[in-house]
Amino acid sequence: MTLPSDKGGAGLSAADYDAFCRFLRERTGLSFTEAKRYFVDRRVTERMAAVGVEHVRQYLNLLRFQASGEELQLLVNRMTVNETYFFREMYQLDCLVNAALDEVVSGRAPGSRVRIWSAGCATGEEPYSIAITLLERWNRVDDFEIELYASDIDSHVLARAREGIYEQRSLQAMPRDLIAKYFTRLDDQTWQIMEELRDSIDFSLVNIADPQQMANFRGIDVIFCRNLLIYFDDLGRREAASMFYDALSPNGFVCLGHSESMSRMSSLFVPRRFPDAILYQKPQS
Amino acid sequence: MALVKARKIDGAKPGSVEEGGDPLAWLEDADPARRRRAAHALGERPDAVPALSARLAREEDPSVRETLLTALVRTGTAAAAAALVPHLVSEDVGLRNGVIESLQQMPAAVVMPEVAPLLTAADSDLRIFAAQLVGKLPHPDRLDLLAGVIDRDPHVNVCLSAVEALMDSGDPAALPVVERLGARFPDDPFVAFSVDAARRLFSGA
Numbered sequence A: 001m002t003l004p005s006d007k008g009g010a011g012l013s014a015a016d017y018d019a020f021c022r023f024l025r026e027r028t029g030l031s032f033t034e035a036k037r038y039f040v041d042r043r044v045t046e047r048m049a050a051v052g053v054e055h056v057r058q059y060l061n062l063l064r065f066q067a068s069g070e071e072l073q074l075l076v077n078r079m080t081v082n083e084t085y086f087f088r089e090m091y092q093l094d095c096l097v098n099a100a101l102d103e104v105v106s107g108r109a110p111g112s113r114v115r116i117w118s119a120g121c122a123t124g125e126e127p128y129s130i131a132i133t134l135l136e137r138w139n140r141v142d143d144f145e146i147e148l149y150a151s152d153i154d155s156h157v158l159a160r161a162r163e164g165i166y167e168q169r170s171l172q173a174m175p176r177d178l179i180a181k182y183f184t185r186l187d188d189q190t191w192q193i194m195e196e197l198r199d200s201i202d203f204s205l206v207n208i209a210d211p212q213q214m215a216n217f218r219g220i221d222v223i224f225c226r227n228l229l230i231y232f233d234d235l236g237r238r239e240a241a242s243m244f245y246d247a248l249s250p251n252g253f254v255c256l257g258h259s260e261s262m263s264r265m266s267s268l269f270v271p272r273r274f275p276d277a278i279l280y281q282k283p284q285s
Numbered sequence B: 001m002a003l004v005k006a007r008k009i010d011g012a013k014p015g016s017v018e019e020g021g022d023p024l025a026w027l028e029d030a031d032p033a034r035r036r037r038a039a040h041a042l043g044e045r046p047d048a049v050p051a052l053s054a055r056l057a058r059e060e061d062p063s064v065r066e067t068l069l070t071a072l073v074r075t076g077t078a079a080a081a082a083a084l085v086p087h088l089v090s091e092d093v094g095l096r097n098g099v100i101e102s103l104q105q106m107p108a109a110v111v112m113p114e115v116a117p118l119l120t121a122a123d124s125d126l127r128i129f130a131a132q133l134v135g136k137l138p139h140p141d142r143l144d145l146l147a148g149v150i151d152r153d154p155h156v157n158v159c160l161s162a163v164e165a166l167m168d169s170g171d172p173a174a175l176p177v178v179e180r181l182g183a184r185f186p187d188d189p190f191v192a193f194s195v196d197a198a199r200r201l202f203s204g205a
Helices: A014-028 A034-051 A056-065 A070-079 A090-105 A125-137 A155-163 A176-182 A195-200 A234-247 B032-042 B046-058 B062-075 B078-089 B093-104 B108-120 B124-136 B142-152 B156-169 B172-184 B189-203
Strands: A113-119 A145-152 A165-167 A183-185 A190-193 A201-205 A220-225 A248-256 A270-273 A278-281
Touching (some): A014 A034, A034 A070, A070 A155, A090 A113, A090 A220, A113 A125, A125 A195, A125 A201, A145 A155, A195 A201, A220 A234, A234 A248, B032 B046, B046 B062, B062 B093, B078 B093, B078 B108, B078 B124, B093 B108, B093 B124, B108 B124, B124 B142, B142 B156, B156 B189
Parallel strands (some): A113 A220, A145 A201, A220 A248
Antiparallel strands (some): A165 A190, A183 A190, A248 A278
């Protein structure tokens, strides 16, 4: 998940902006500073016009008290912009199949489950990249039953992820032979990932700032959460790290983005330096 | 194919209803995972601050300790800040560091009244922690309080902690204060080094 970097502009009063940011932080974990003011203003103004509300406080009340939560979901969808591509930050996928998974399954009987979760999966490039990397390059892939989970807070991108249709730009880092093997060409510009892969991943709408929703994730072996927590404040990152800890099996791993460090979020994990990447491991006990 | 259809995760379904009862009671459970879930659940309950703090003093499991600290930070009240401060004198370095980080993440308005008095504590180590903390708090009194330490504290290491915190602020107004420390400890080579470093920092050299 990524956010754009609009600057300048103002619409909400300082008090309203502060109230909005606190509300979004509490409900979604997303943290917006003063530097994002124009960005927030613009999207709130758009949504207020769409629902026909004139005053910011009325709109905030709608977000707070609407039983269905539909408007909050629509606003969150507008606040999050998703742009990624297949095989992004490939070094961690290398690490997964070259070292981390072998350690995860050490001592496990053949046929047992391995669970991998892509948190903040946006339009699906990451979980599908994980799936293809496993199938192509992990030499024990047939020894285990591998469950892939993918989640995002944005319902629109999840729908696109389930559909699995991508343009050339998303496939730029992917070898031609793998495109031919796993995708169907729809027209000059678009490809769709094969049905078998689409059906193998469980895509779900999850707010990782919500402890109740996070409580459904247990026994996960590897969590990919790349370039998502940078949009959380210090406390939000710390809480997310704590919830990842609960979701992971002992010795499970967290993969963060290249500019992120767990040591600045939480002391719960042990950094593990592999030849391809640094991952963060939940201790055995 | 080795990929199997993952069991459906339902994001809307409450996940911890099976616990039942009051999470305060689970704080003393023998199972660390249950204590961690209790701390999670108590993070928005101001009435739980005394229990969270009491458990923190006894807790030996690092994952539970981290969750207890996070719960107190999330509570974000003056009472939560006051409950954390006594742990600054703990002999346990991990706990002390966790408390310092936690106080830094709480609202400055509730932390400063609890931490500022520690700048004159009898224990010089506590004064050093307090200077480090005050330096990190986005509070309007921060620079004046650190300047007071530099002008008055008898212990050079406490003064140097305040200098470091002032230099982190990046405010050029701090330079005359740092230079006054040179006059207080003219024979201390590390003070001379720090004053020189501050001059270079604030002159942009």
